[in-house]
Amino acid sequence: MPSFYGWDKLEVLRIHGCHLKEIHWQMFNGLTNLKYLSLERNAIKELPSFAFSGALHLKSISLAQNALVRLHYLSLAGLLDLEILDLSDNQLSRLSEQCFPPLPKLLKADLRNNPIKHIFPATFWVMNSTRELKMGSEMEALDLRTWNIYGQFDSLFQLKTLSLSNVSTEAMEQGLFKGLYGLEILTLRGSIISIQYDAFAGMEKLRDIDISHCMIRELSMDAFIGAKKLQLLNLSHNCLSYFPPGLLDEQLQLHEVQLQGNQLTSLSYSFFYLPRLRVVRLDQNPWHCTCQMSNWTPRITNVMRGPIAENCRNDISGNPNSCRIVTTYKINKNIVPRCANFNGRSVYYVLRKQLHCGSxxxxxxxxxxxxxxxxxxxxxxxxxxxxxxxxxxxxxxxxxxxxxxxxxxxxxxxxxxxxxxxxxxxxxxxxxxx
Incomplete structure (x- = not known):
């Protein structure tokens, strides 16, 4: 076992790819000022109780790409200053209230590429300050569900970003994200058959929703009630054949909607009257073209979001002043929506040259x-x-x-x-x- 006595000024320690199989509870004694510890690409299967008791002021721990099969709350006990925890690419199969000790300052937790199937109630009750959580693995689908009156992410009141890959649920229903009142960005991948009424109730700060590649077949007409500050909605590459009229009536700040890669044949006439709508991706759908589509415009459907740019005004001396970050957009003729009932011709060509819908x-x-x-x-x-x-x-x-x-x-x-x-x-x- 390595010894670090006398290294009391050390702040960063990395032990990568050294075939380290176990950690002794006294291993890090003496590292009283250690802030960043990385033990990636080793063969650690289990953490002993109080594994990091010799370095209680750690701000970041990475145990990525090891062989951890279980996690007990005593293993991380005492790390009251910890801000970043990386447990990605291990063998954890379930999470419960027995996994984490109180971590009052934890900001980011990365649990990706662990075959986690179940998240039991109270798992995150001791992580009230966490801002970002990432989970999901191709090895096992995460069972997304509620437990009676409890959600799987209860008490993560400060969470801003939630990313879940390879989830599995019949219906995304009310209570699934109970307690995520501060969430701004939600990304889901996997198998979700339908999104039900009030699925996002109480999530008033939600800004970006990305639920693409999830095989969604059905949307409730009240699915997005409560998410009034939504700016980006990505439902691309699903199995939608119907988009309910009035679905986005509350989303007056919506800038971008992505619906490409579905089975849609029509949209309601009022869809394009959202006041701030800038980009709507509609390609790769079998549109049935009629003159009811006369309010479709290339300036919305044929554009893609470009890089972020800084826009500044110059003062009298010519120096930049009053700068702000803006999103740029660019035309892309390859994403034009096309008519399935007119041999795949462009929607706009059909409206004007074949249906003669005029202006x-x-x-x-x-x-x-x-x-x-x-x-x-x-x-x-x-x-x-x-x-x-x-x-x-x-x-x-x-x-x-x-x-x-x-x-x-x-x-x-x-x-x-x-x-x-x-x-x-x-x-x-x-x-x-x-």
Whole structure:
């Protein structure tokens, strides 16, 4: 057994790839100022009680790529200053309240690539300050579930980032993430058949949700209620064939939605009216193209998020001032959504060249504003709102039929406006490549 007596000023110690099989409880005696300890790529199978009692001021411990098969709370006892714990690439198969001692300052815990199948209640009750937790392994699927009234991540009130790979659950339901009130970023991979009502209830700070490659088939229309600050939603590469109308009505800060690689054939007309929507990935879906898709625009669907850039304003002397970090976007013609019912042609080519939907979206806002600004009778507003969504070729015909039935109800100037809109030139044509 190595001895470190007399090394009281040592702060960093790494013992990598040395075939170290066991640790004695007195091994680190004398290392009173040790802050960072790494024992990666060894053959350690078990940690004795009070394994690090000689270095109680450790801030970081890495036991990655060893052969640990179990973890007892006495093994890490006394490490009240520990901030980072790396137990990745070991053989841990379950977690319970017997695994961790009080770790009041722990910020990051990495448990990836351990064949953990079950997380029992109270496992993380002594890790109240943890900000980041990563778990999941290809060797064993993590059973994601609730235990009666308890969640698997209770008491992680300060957690900001949760990453779980190879999870398995029939339904992501209410209570699954109970207690994660401060969570901002959630990443899941694995097998999740459906996302149920109130699955994210109480998670008001949630900003990014990435549940791609999870084989999701069903979304409840109230699945995201409570996540009002959501900015990024990634549901790509699942098995979705239906996207409920109004699903994202509360997500007014949503910037990016990724739905590529599903089985979607249509979206509700109101989907593109989210006020801050900047990117919507819709490629690799068998879209059934109709004129109801006239409010789709290439500036939203044909772009990808680029690198983060710094945007500064210069003062009078030309020096950078008032700088802020912004997200850049770039056009990518390879991600254009395509029509399954028109031999895979671009959605925008089909709308303008084959369905002849015209420039309906251009007219929508101005025409709707004109309708709302006039004191039309209610019946006429309904007629005009329904008429506005139809093909532009029928505008004049609809006006004539309304005027013939109610000639005295038409507000002066409507006739000239209708004639003007039917003669307006179409928007610039977009080629099949875009």
């Amino acid at each position: 309906m979206e251009f007219l929508h806002h101005s025409f709707q504003k004109r309708i709302e600004s006039k004191t039309f009778p209610y019946w006429l507003k309904l007629e005009l709102q329904g008429h506005e969504k139809r093909n532009s070729r029928s505008r004049l015909q609809t006006y004539k039929s309304i005027h013939h039935q109610h000639p005295k109800s038409i507000v002066p100037g409507l006739k000239q406006y209708m004639q003007k809109t039917t003669q307006m030139p179409q928007l610039s044509e977009i080629s099949n490549e875009i």
